[in-house]
Amino acid sequence: MPGMASMNKWAVAIHGGAGVIERTLDPKAAAVRISRLEAVLASAREQLSRGESALNAVEQAVVGLEEAPEFNAGKGAVLTAAGTHELEAAIMAGHSGACGAVCLLETIRNPIRLARFVLDRSPHVLLAGDAAERLAEDLDRVANDWFRTDLREEQWKKWKSTADEADAKGPATVGAVALDMQGNLAAATSTGGRTGKPCGRIGDTPTIGAGTWADQRCAISSTGHGEAFMAAVAAHTVACRLEFCSEKLEVAMQQMVHEGLPARSGGMIAVDTEGTIAMPFNCEGMYRGAADSMGRFGADIWS
């Protein structure tokens, strides 16, 4: 049950990935990314302020980030070792605990929409590959190379010449978390994974509790080195700190990101039922933005 404190409050945070973001990033490129984040935020603000559900708002925000070719999800996803794209996504509703996740997708234009379909219509939580793709007949499908951009192809060529996945530390993953005016929380995450990942590798994004989590206290989306977030069950650990230790959201998030995860492994965004937003990261930067019913609105890249 939402407390009175949350009535008519809303809040939203989004991320476009954490990782190595050189401070020498071309200012024009930085400005394009900031404006993409702001456009997604503005749309989420419009939805939440007229009473839309957190679940719909995070789905729509992630669709917006998937469509932006600058971020590693949907259009603009990174390439696998084989030079293909394998996409994954998850979405979770905090008030009901309902969740849906998909992985190893090759042709679904907006993976988060398929994750939502799984949440709404499937008795399952995580569905993979072709069998998942054939589920949702109404969703747009594209050729696998539709996701490709020049930037991702360059990064893949660079990876291929070093063959070291550990060097492929560009910002991965997009995500959104929201509190709506009914006091409900939701989280959504989508990614192309890591440049040079082997086909068949599944990361933290579609792993409920690692990359994506929402309950009646908080909603969380992770970005970074997926395996570290999986081994730490990172998002769920934050939720347990809130539930079992009564910690404040910012305290639990700081602890997780700066002590519970390896240095330079990534970042997380979260919102609680008070509308508090936390967006810590332990690497160079994280594309991120936040807006709320108190007038907050803005996006940033570095600390």
Added chain:
Amino acid sequence: MPGMASMNKWAVAIHGGAGVIERTLDPKAAAVRISRLEAVLASAREQLSRGESALNAVEQAVVGLEEAPEFNAGKGAVLTAAGTHELEAAIMAGHSGACGAVCLLETIRNPIRLARFVLDRSPHVLLAGDAAERLAEDLDRVANDWFRTDLREEQWKKWKSTADEADAKGPATVGAVALDMQGNLAAATSTGGRTGKPCGRIGDTPTIGAGTWADQRCAISSTGHGEAFMAAVAAHTVACRLEFCSEKLEVAMQQMVHEGLPARSGGMIAVDTEGTIAMPFNCEGMYRGAADSMGRFGADIWS
């Protein structure tokens, strides 16, 4: 660091699945299952009492359960909606936090061995399908129908005539948890999933935190309705109760199984650094057994 209390102590628990196990089960069939569990337990006792690691002991115990055609993992795995077998497994070392998991396997005779390979040799946590299968050249591979038994074929035909996956509530999954004389913990889980599951469905077994978890306090393996365990991040929730609430293992396990999960959804086995074993379940029965350095040794089906 293991405490002195755990030195020279060891303990192991195994399960062969929780679910609908009719009390009218043919006594001969029940006796065969009990003897299978006892044989696996005896082997684990032999290993742990001579100082073998918990990680090796749980892997070997699960190999033994995979080879037993009576249990739903490896030989004797249930059939998918398509009449095929798709296997999954995970293993985790509590002292290091290292974990490995595999899913959507069709030809690996012992999925837990491939999970162990991922733990030892891969930078990844979860690998799927053909790409995973090709990783470990030294492991036995079999034709997909090698996993089939008459019992599973009958269950599949019955499922097909009702087309209701919810009716396919036979015991699913095998698992093992152990504490070794060095004070280290480990957990391993393996399954064929649920009769009639769609191809591409991934369950709780290979989901680190849901079906399988080990840290420096406890090791846990789940069995039951996978989606319920995934949405609850069941195994990791127990571990967080130990860490954040300083709850006793039995208390945290009882809470999770009887309050944190839906009624009749399954069971869990766990061991802590004191060698305490907990094996609660919320359904008709759970094939299970336990042994320890204090002389405990035995297997059971119902409460």
